[in-house]
Structure formats: C-alpha cells, structure tokens
Amino acid sequence: MSSSYPPLKPCQLVQTITTLLSSSPKSLPKSSLHSYLPHLTPPIIHSILSSPTLSSRPSTLFSFFQWSQSHIPSFSSHPLPFPSLLPLLSSLLSHRRFTVARSLLLTFIPSDHPQHLLHRHLLHPISNFPQPSTELLDTAIGAYCQCGKPHLALQIFKKMKRIRLCPNVITFNTLIAAMVKYPSTHSLFLCNELFNDALKLGLCPTTITINILIKGYCLAYKYKDANQLLDRMSEFGCVPDNVSYNTILDGLCEKGRLNEVRDLLLDMKGKGLVPNRNTYNILVHGYCKIGWLKDAAQIVELMTQNNNLPDVWTYNMLIGGLCNEGRIDDAIKIRDEMVGLKLLPDVTTYNTLINGCLDNKRSSEAFDLLEEMNQKGIKCNEITYNTLIKGYCKEGKMDKAREVLQKMEEGGLCPDCVSYNTLISAYCKAGNLPEVLRIMKRIGEKGLKMDNFSLNTLLHILCQERKLDEAYELLSVAPTRGYPVDAVSYGTLIAGYFRCADTEKALKLWDEMEEREVIPTIVTYNIIIGGLCKSGNTQQAIAKLNELLEKGIVPDEITYNTIIHGYCWEGNIEKAFQFHNKMVENSFKPDVYTCNILLRGLSREGMLEKAIKLFNTWIDKGKTTDVVTYNTLITALCKDQRLDDALGLVAEMEEKNIQCDKYTHNAIVGALTDAGRLKEAEEFMTDRERPSEQRLQMDDREHELRVDELDSSSIAYSQQIDELCAEGRYKDAMLIYAQVTQRGIDLQKSTYFTLIKGLIKRRKSISKTG
Structure with missing residues (x-):
C-alpha cells in the first residue's frame, strides 16, 4: 500500500492532482491518486472537476469522477453538486461524448429533486454559468424522458423552440414517444402540437416519428386519425413499414373491428408490404379474443404457407382462445402439437392451461399440469400461483389457497396485489371479516404497495352489514397502512350512511373527502345527490348539482333522474316537471x-x-x-x-x-277480487299466461324477498293460503290472497306457485266434469 503524502493546503492539493491528471497520457494514474485518498474531500474533488485545465480531457475527467465515487465514501454518498456538473457535462459534450453525458445526467436528475436546479438553469440560465449549449439541451431532453419526467423535457423543448433551436430527430422521437404514453388527457393534443412545432423548426421526421404518432392515435382509440396519418406519410418524405400497419391492426383487433382489419391488410399488400410474423400474431390474437377460433387457425395455416412459422406466442394465443371457450381438450392437443414442432411450451402456456382447467372445474388436470411443469423444469411465476389461489378460492378451499401463498413465498416470489386481493375478496364473500383484517394488517407490515381494490371490497362488505363505525375506522387508517383511498372508498361509506338514514355523517364525510383532496367523480356526486333526495333534502341536492357543474363534471341521466325522483318523493310534482323541462333544454335526454x-x-x-x-x-x-x-x-x-x-x-x-310480473298479477287479481269478479280473477291467473316459475320469480333483486325477511303476518297468511289450497278450497284461498295484496303484504314465493298450481288443477277438473 502506498504511503500517504504529507498534508497540503486545499488549493495546493487541487493544483497537484490537476497536474497529475493532465500529465498522464492515457490511463488514470490510480496508484499515485491512492496516496492522496486521506486528504480528498468532496469540495476538493468538485474543484478538480471544475478545473479549466482538465476541460479538454473529458475521458480523464470522467474517469477521475468515477474513481472518486468508488473510492471515497463521503463523495459517493453525496450527489454531485450542480456547479461541478456543468463543467463536466460541458467537457463531455464539446468532445461529442454524448452517451457518457447522458449517463451522468441520468445519475444527477433523480438527486436534483425537488430543487430542479439543472432544469431551472436550462430554462433560465444563471449569469455566472455558461449558457446551455444546443447539445446540452438536446441531451437533457432525452435524459429527462428516460427518468420518467417527460413534462420537464417538454418545457426544455419549448425553450429550444423560443430560441429557434431544433433537437435532433432521435431526441425528438424519444420525447414524443414519452409524451404519447404520458398519463394525461391532453397527451395526444400535446404530441400533435410538438410535431407541428418541430416541423416549423426544420425537423425532418422519419418513419419512426410517424409510427410513434400513429401509436398515440391508437392508444386514444382514434383509428380514423391513425389511418389518415398513415396515408399522409409521403407528405413528410416517409414510407410506411410493417410497424406502421401492425400498430393500427393491433388496435383494431383489440376492439374487434375486423372488417376494418381486412381493408387495412389489403392496403398493406397494395403498398408492397408482406405481412410478417407480428402481423399474423396480431390477427391470431384478435380472432381468438372474439372467439373466432376457426379463423385464427386459418391464419396459423396461412403463416406456415408464407414461410412465417408460428412461434410459442402464436400457439399460446390459440390455447388461450380455446380455454376461453371451454375447449380444454383441444387446447391440450395444441400444446402437444407445439412439442411436435419442437416449440417448447413456456410458463405462459401452462398458466393458460391451468387457468382454463380451473375455470372449467377440472382441478385435478390443473394440478397434473402443475406437476408436469415441475418435471420439465419450468419455474412457476406470480401468475401461476395467483391462478392457483383464484382456483382454490372459487372452490371455497381457503386453507389450500393460503398454502399456495406460503409456497409462493418459499419459492422466492413475493405475493402481489392480485394474490392478496383474491384472498381478501374470497374471505369477504365468505363473511370472514376477522381474517380479512388479519391479511390487511400483514400486508401493511410487509410494506407492500397495494391498490384500492381490497380496501373498497372490505368497505362495501362492512357497509352491507351496517358496520359503519368499523368502516370509518378502516377508511381513516387506510393511508397509513399503504392503501390508497379514492372517490369509490368515500362514496361507498357515504352511501352506507345514507342507507342508515345518517345524513349528518354522510355530509361530514363528504367534507372530509374534499379536505383530503380526493376528487369526487360523477358516481360519487350521484351517491350524495341520491342520498339527499331520499332524505327529503332536495334543495341541498340541487346545490350539489350546481357544484359539480361549476367543477366541469358532466352530469348523467342518473343525476337528473335522481333529482326528479327527489321532488316526486316530496310530492312536489310541479317542481319535478319544471326541473325536467329545464334540463331537457340543457341537452338532458329523458x-x-x-x-x-x-x-x-x-x-x-x-x-x-x-x-x-x-x-x-x-x-x-x-x-x-x-x-x-x-x-x-x-x-x-x-x-x-x-x-x-x-x-x-x-x-x-x-x-x-x-311479460307480466308479480306486481301486475297482484294489481289485477286484487282489483277483480275486490270487485267480486272472482271467476275473472281465477281466469286471469290461470289462462292469461299460466304464469311459470320464471315469470313469477322476483328477479328484480331490489324487491326479492327471502323467508327470513318476511314479517310474522306474511308468514301466517302464506301458511293459511297453503293449507286452504291443500284442502282444495281455492275460492277461500283467493279471497285471502286478494285481502293480503290489497294491504300490500308480500307472501312467500312458494305460496304464489301453490295458488297458481291449485287454480290450474281446479280448472282442469271443472273442464273434465263439463
């Protein structure tokens, strides 16, 4: 180990090392530098990096920077200061070391948050630093995009536009590709604006540029615009390629617009382009998705004829299509066909087959496939385990599902949102809320980032069981346990309070939602408007309507119908019609x-x-x-x-x-019986349609009654009618039925069937006697 040199003053040390680095012909003098290690501090290193003497030696400068990071803990633990970054970038870019400059930016940008010193300098240069060069602006755009900050890259582009600088086409393609995927309702508009601005700056787009824009249109389901851009490519000196067509074909297939797919394929061939394997795979996927398996198989045959051999992905699509149709045996035959073609089934193949078997109640075959996977050395992934968890949960075998979760962890895989959501949903359906809470606590302890599916499912169950205090407590602690709370979470509990006639708590929770800056949707507004109307607070509901209009939220038919219902509920028919007429003028369609x-x-x-x-x-x-x-x-x-x-x-x-239902029969039969027209009442019930069980089933769930929901008088009347029918006293049974329906009492469902069958039996015996 080299001995350390005597301590020097900081300025002397900077000068010594600068001289050492500048005198070294090619490689970094590491052995000499090691001697100065005890005296190198971050400020000294930054001074060396900023040395004008070394600016003409970018390789040496960057090598010293990397050496410092790997050998000096105090330096590697601190981000590179902004003043030191600029000289280093300037040296690299002036010598066209663009890749190295970008890697340096990729390291610096995350550490520059939230100050954004570099970004601020690029937009508004600091006077004592050099003006950002075109190369720096250009490279920074790509780096910000790569760091997932395209909105900041866009601002740099706008700066370039103001000073009439044009980025190179690769940088522009990087920017527009990032903006196309950016989660914003205005992303496509911004991409079009970007494209037009770049053209004015003199950018010559490539086919890749146009393909990115086509992808943007397809992501927004604007296939007509995508086709129009495809037709205009020659205006920009570009020629469409397979990617251009495949992108639109993929979008059309996803939406099942197969007539347009055929037209586009003809256009593609007309341009002299030959469908490639991706084209065929897109078509196979599209046909399988809508269940046109015969057509999908024909595409596979066509692939082979055109020397585009199907790959594992092709066969996986076919297997998935067959499994979706319940044709498991055919799917397994396709798997065997793959093996015959020396295409090795992968984990996706087995996951698809296992899922198909479980969905079609062939669980033993699913586990045979799992064993086959293990024998062939195909490792299970998260999807395999989640599929098994789902299968056990569907069968109600919760212990088995938990065992799969344990095996998943033992296999080195971390259960994800899907794993836990499946379990939580199953336990909720089974009414095992303590277990749900235990799972949620465990998720919190693991620090797993969850979505709000589990939370909202549990809130819904708690509200159904009227456990509103528990639901509120869960909602309050959810963010601290890593569960994101959204408008659905609040809307569920608000609806629960209204169902329990606790308007005060519902409104208080609404205020809390706004304080937490959770943005309500039209569904959330419909919940509170409906609750207010049902509780007789229609004017407050109108105030909420005005509030959502001010926020730019568009009401739907449910919103308007709810307020109309509120006025009618209060008996204020005139206001109901006034509101109806006013809303019709504002484009409401009743x-x-x-x-x-x-x-x-x-x-x-x-x-x-x-x-x-x-x-x-x-x-x-x-x-x-x-x-x-x-x-x-x-x-x-x-x-x-x-x-x-x-x-x-x-x-x-x-x-x-x-079709007439129970309510039609009750109204007519009750009125006929009350009027003494018993014969007509009997005829209506037996001849009108001979009501089948299907017609009289209370399929409207809102009105469906179970025996345990009926009061004692309903049960007593039901039993009395059943006994009279058993004794053949149908006329007396009908009289009681008329009295009951007139009083609005519901009977057991079986009683309706008993009465109808009895009347039909009576009619048959009368006709035989006659």
Missing part, C-alpha cells in the same frame, strides 16, 4: 326511468289523468317502455276502479311482448 319516476309521482298524488296523458305522449314519441311503466299505470287504474282500462293495458303489454 329515458324510460325518467318516465317511470314521473308516472309514479303523478299516480301517488292522484293525478291519474295527467299520468295517462304523459304515458300516451311517451308512447306516441316511440320511446321505450318496460314492465314498470305499465305496472305503475295499471296499479293506479285499479285503485281508481277502472279495471277495463287496466286490462286493456295488460293486453297491450302482451302485444309488445312485455
């Missing part, structure tokens, strides 16, 4: 729900003639109606003892193939 709300409101307030007029106007305009529309009016007519008009509407329903 739908069948709007009509039903207004009809119900008019009927409740005894305005039957106005309800009939609204109904007729709606029909005359050719607008859609449903069973609720007719039931609302039929019920009102029956209450008004206008049975013939009600029966006329039932006939109209049948003409339009709108």
Whole structure:
C-alpha cells in the first residue's frame, strides 16, 4: 500500500492532482491518486472537476469522477453538486461524448429533486454559468424522458423552440414517444402540437416519428386519425413499414373491428408490404379474443404457407382462445402439437392451461399440469400461483389457497396485489371479516404497495352489514397502512350512511373527502345527490348539482333522474316537471326511468289523468317502455276502479311482448277480487299466461324477498293460503290472497306457485266434469 503524502493546503492539493491528471497520457494514474485518498474531500474533488485545465480531457475527467465515487465514501454518498456538473457535462459534450453525458445526467436528475436546479438553469440560465449549449439541451431532453419526467423535457423543448433551436430527430422521437404514453388527457393534443412545432423548426421526421404518432392515435382509440396519418406519410418524405400497419391492426383487433382489419391488410399488400410474423400474431390474437377460433387457425395455416412459422406466442394465443371457450381438450392437443414442432411450451402456456382447467372445474388436470411443469423444469411465476389461489378460492378451499401463498413465498416470489386481493375478496364473500383484517394488517407490515381494490371490497362488505363505525375506522387508517383511498372508498361509506338514514355523517364525510383532496367523480356526486333526495333534502341536492357543474363534471341521466325522483318523493310534482323541462333544454335526454319516476309521482298524488296523458305522449314519441311503466299505470287504474282500462293495458303489454310480473298479477287479481269478479280473477291467473316459475320469480333483486325477511303476518297468511289450497278450497284461498295484496303484504314465493298450481288443477277438473 502506498504511503500517504504529507498534508497540503486545499488549493495546493487541487493544483497537484490537476497536474497529475493532465500529465498522464492515457490511463488514470490510480496508484499515485491512492496516496492522496486521506486528504480528498468532496469540495476538493468538485474543484478538480471544475478545473479549466482538465476541460479538454473529458475521458480523464470522467474517469477521475468515477474513481472518486468508488473510492471515497463521503463523495459517493453525496450527489454531485450542480456547479461541478456543468463543467463536466460541458467537457463531455464539446468532445461529442454524448452517451457518457447522458449517463451522468441520468445519475444527477433523480438527486436534483425537488430543487430542479439543472432544469431551472436550462430554462433560465444563471449569469455566472455558461449558457446551455444546443447539445446540452438536446441531451437533457432525452435524459429527462428516460427518468420518467417527460413534462420537464417538454418545457426544455419549448425553450429550444423560443430560441429557434431544433433537437435532433432521435431526441425528438424519444420525447414524443414519452409524451404519447404520458398519463394525461391532453397527451395526444400535446404530441400533435410538438410535431407541428418541430416541423416549423426544420425537423425532418422519419418513419419512426410517424409510427410513434400513429401509436398515440391508437392508444386514444382514434383509428380514423391513425389511418389518415398513415396515408399522409409521403407528405413528410416517409414510407410506411410493417410497424406502421401492425400498430393500427393491433388496435383494431383489440376492439374487434375486423372488417376494418381486412381493408387495412389489403392496403398493406397494395403498398408492397408482406405481412410478417407480428402481423399474423396480431390477427391470431384478435380472432381468438372474439372467439373466432376457426379463423385464427386459418391464419396459423396461412403463416406456415408464407414461410412465417408460428412461434410459442402464436400457439399460446390459440390455447388461450380455446380455454376461453371451454375447449380444454383441444387446447391440450395444441400444446402437444407445439412439442411436435419442437416449440417448447413456456410458463405462459401452462398458466393458460391451468387457468382454463380451473375455470372449467377440472382441478385435478390443473394440478397434473402443475406437476408436469415441475418435471420439465419450468419455474412457476406470480401468475401461476395467483391462478392457483383464484382456483382454490372459487372452490371455497381457503386453507389450500393460503398454502399456495406460503409456497409462493418459499419459492422466492413475493405475493402481489392480485394474490392478496383474491384472498381478501374470497374471505369477504365468505363473511370472514376477522381474517380479512388479519391479511390487511400483514400486508401493511410487509410494506407492500397495494391498490384500492381490497380496501373498497372490505368497505362495501362492512357497509352491507351496517358496520359503519368499523368502516370509518378502516377508511381513516387506510393511508397509513399503504392503501390508497379514492372517490369509490368515500362514496361507498357515504352511501352506507345514507342507507342508515345518517345524513349528518354522510355530509361530514363528504367534507372530509374534499379536505383530503380526493376528487369526487360523477358516481360519487350521484351517491350524495341520491342520498339527499331520499332524505327529503332536495334543495341541498340541487346545490350539489350546481357544484359539480361549476367543477366541469358532466352530469348523467342518473343525476337528473335522481333529482326528479327527489321532488316526486316530496310530492312536489310541479317542481319535478319544471326541473325536467329545464334540463331537457340543457341537452338532458329523458329515458324510460325518467318516465317511470314521473308516472309514479303523478299516480301517488292522484293525478291519474295527467299520468295517462304523459304515458300516451311517451308512447306516441316511440320511446321505450318496460314492465314498470305499465305496472305503475295499471296499479293506479285499479285503485281508481277502472279495471277495463287496466286490462286493456295488460293486453297491450302482451302485444309488445312485455311479460307480466308479480306486481301486475297482484294489481289485477286484487282489483277483480275486490270487485267480486272472482271467476275473472281465477281466469286471469290461470289462462292469461299460466304464469311459470320464471315469470313469477322476483328477479328484480331490489324487491326479492327471502323467508327470513318476511314479517310474522306474511308468514301466517302464506301458511293459511297453503293449507286452504291443500284442502282444495281455492275460492277461500283467493279471497285471502286478494285481502293480503290489497294491504300490500308480500307472501312467500312458494305460496304464489301453490295458488297458481291449485287454480290450474281446479280448472282442469271443472273442464273434465263439463
């Protein structure tokens, strides 16, 4: 080991080492430098890097910089100061060492946050530093893009535009490629603006430039614009290539727009371009996605005919398509075909097959495939384990699912959001909330960054079970446990408070959401507007409507219908219609729900003639109606003892193939029985349609009743009707049924079936006697 030199003053040390470095012909004099190690401090190193003497020797300068980083801990632990960076960059760029300069920037930029000293200097140069050169601006754009900061790179481009400097085409392509993927609603607009600005600065775009823009249009689903740009490529001196066409083909296939795919393929061939393997794979994927497996297989045959042999990716797409259709045996045959062609199935092949087997209740075969993977030395990945976890959870085998999670960790893989979300969702469905909370706690302890799926699922379950205090506590601690809270999280709990008629807590939580700067969506606004309307606070709901309009959020039909319903609920029909008419002027398009709300409101307030007029106007305009529309009016007519008009509407329903449901039957049969027209009531229930179980099932979940939800009187009446039917006393059963329905009491579902079957049996016996 070299002995250390006697200590020198800092200025002497800088001069000595500068001389040492400048006198060394090529390589760094490492042995001599080692002697000065005890005396080298970060300030001295920075002074050496800034030495004008060494500026003409960029290789030596950068080598000394790297040597300092690797040998001097106090230097490597501190980011390179901005004053030292500029001379080093200047030396490298002036000698065209662009790659080295960019690597230096990539190291510096992350450490420059949040001050952004370099960025500020590039935009507004500091007087005692040299003006940024074109090369520095150009290189910085690429570096900022590579660091995931294209918005900062864009500002540098705008600076270049102001001083009439044009970046080179590679830098520009890097910038526009980063902007195309940038998560902003304005990214495509900015890309077009960038492109036009660059053309004015004299940039000559390449085919790669245009292909990036085409990709941008496809990401925004603007395939027409992508095609138009493809047709205009010659204007920019560019010729389309396979990438140009494949990019648009991929987008069209993703959306199932296969007619346009065929046209584009013809255009591609017309330009003299031959489809390559990527083209064929895109088509195979597109056909498999929509279930056109025969067409996909034909594409594979075409590939072979055109000397484009299918690869593992091609076969994986086919296997995936077959598994999606439940054709597991055919999928396994394709796997065997791969082996015959000396294409080795990979982890994706097995993951797809395993998932297909589990989805089609062939779990034993799934585990055989897993064993086969192990035998062939194909390592399971996160997707394999997550697929198995999902399969066990679907079968309710939660212990097995936990075992898979443990094996995953033992295999050196970290369970991810998908792994834990699957478990949490399964435990939530099983009602095992303690286990859910244990898992969430464990996730927090592991420091895993989670999405909000698990949180929102648990909040939903807690609110369903009316455990609102627990839900609020969970929402409060979620951010500290690493769970992102969003508008759905708050909306779920706000809806829970409204369901429990706790308007005060709902509004307080809304305020808390805004304080935390969680931006509400139209769905969140619809929740609070609906809650306010149902709690009789329609004016507050209107205030929320005005608030969302001021924020630039566009209301939907649910928003408007909710407020109309609120006014009707309060019995304020006039205001409901005034609001309706005003919103129609503002481009609101009423739908069948709007009509039903207004009809119900008019009927409740005894305005039957106005309800009939609204109904007729709606029909005359050719607008859609449903069973609720007719039931609302039929019920009102029956209450008004206008049975013939009600029966006329039932006939109209049948003409339009709108099926009568339980509520139609209750209204008509109750009114006929009340009017003493028992024979007609029986005929209606038996002859009208001989209601099947499917028709009388309460498929509207909002009204579906279970036995445990019925009160004691409902159960008692149901049992009484069942007993009368068992004794053959159908007329007495019908009388009780009429009384019950008139009082609005629901019966057990089985009672309806018992009564209908009894009446049909009675009719048959009467007809035989006759």
